[in-house]
Amino acid sequence: MKFTHLIAGLAIAMAGTASAEERITYKSAKTGSSYYQMGVEIAEAVKAGSDGDLIVTVEESQGSVQNVMEVRARGGDYVFTTPPALIGLAQGGKAMFEGKGDPAFDEIRALFPIPSLTMHFVMSDASGVTDFAGMEGKTILLGKGSFGAREGAKYLGLFGLEGKVEIADVELSNAVSALKNGQIDGFVTAGSYPAPNVIEAAASTGVTVLTLNEEQIAATKRARLVIPAGTYAGQDSDIVTTSLPVAAFTTTKMSDDAAYALTKTFWEQKAAMGETTPWWNGVDEGLMGNVNVTFHPGAQRYYEEAGIALNDAQM
The missing domain is CATH 3.40.190.10 (Periplasmic binding protein-like II)
Known part of the structure; x- marks a missing residue:
């Protein structure tokens, strides 16, 4: 019992x-x-x-x-x-x-x-590029099939760079090594910040993550987002970019x-x-x-x- x-x-x-x-x-x-x-x-x-x-x-x-x-x-x-x-x-x-x-x-x-999926346009310090106009004539890695690749290609068109940059045929997973050996001048990636590949590139190679002006942001029709200063090595000021919430x-x-x-x-x-x-x-x-x-x-x-x-x- x-x-x-x-x-x-x-x-x-x-x-x-x-x-x-x-x-x-x-x-x-x-x-x-x-x-x-x-x-x-x-x-x-x-x-x-x-x-x-x-x-x-x-x-x-x-x-x-x-x-x-x-x-x-x-x-x-x-x-x-x-x-x-x-x-x-x-x-x-x-x-x-x-x-x-x-x-x-x-x-x-x-x-x-x-x-948010945050857009990063990452240029090596060696490229000397500090704004979108400076990307002309440079070799850029967009990746394939991802949101970041599609969005990156869209922005190149919006900002008058379509046909004026060389698109590298390299997988995004190889972006940092390609940047280190000079195979590319920059790469485009979208992900939550701080993005691991951008952290690695900033620490090992030295990079500039490009800022968009208000007119460019409006043209993209995406949400404005600010990556605070100090997020990446060598980043002394805020980065203004776009994101997909x-x-x-x-x-x-x-x-x-x-x-x-x-x-x-x-x-x-x-x-x-x-x-x-x-x-x-x-x-x-x-x-x-x-x-x-x-x-x-x-x-x-x-x-x-x-x-x-x-x-x-x-x-």
Whole structure:
């Protein structure tokens, strides 16, 4: 009899523990990418910050479009990352979502921003290039197939450099070594700052990361972003560049309490994450304005408590 009572007591205790946990699936990017690593860091930080009440499982993804499309079949535990612009395209059935519209897209809600895809135009000190005009006649590595490669090629066209620079046929993974041996004069990369390949290039070769003026930023139609002075070796002043905002989203299927707890824990743990990986230091209230998507009611509750104002598009 006592043994039976003991088993029953353990079952009740285990049931209570299970119900206290909120399990979340976080879908971000390909394994090995910086955004997958961010997902792992968020999972660890959220578990620590919630004393284990929030358990985040990170799933590999093939990209932002897939993340959005999966909303159609996912439940209330689903959190994913994507540029906010894709949410508007999905909800409007435009571009890559043409003919693929679904009512589930209208239920997507924002939670919090994460590090932006930040454009870096990196020129070696040996090239002598300090502005975009100086790139004429130089050899530049754009990479292939990535957002940074497409955006870099677009900017060369916008700034009158199309056909005036030599595009190197080198993989972006070899950018730093190619810069060191003089095979290229510069490279273009997009990623959260500080970008590891730019850190390496600045420390080993000496580089100038080009700043865009306000007219150039306006022409790109991208968000303005400032990389603070001192981010990279030899960088004595702020770098003004552009970025593609990225944020974490869920749907109205997630409970208000879960969305509140996840959002609150993320912001409370962000400083600690930044001590380990500096790219989190680039996430602040200033990035909130780039997420022009309705925020989840649970997240809205946190921002109201924290005194962070949301704009009309976010409410």
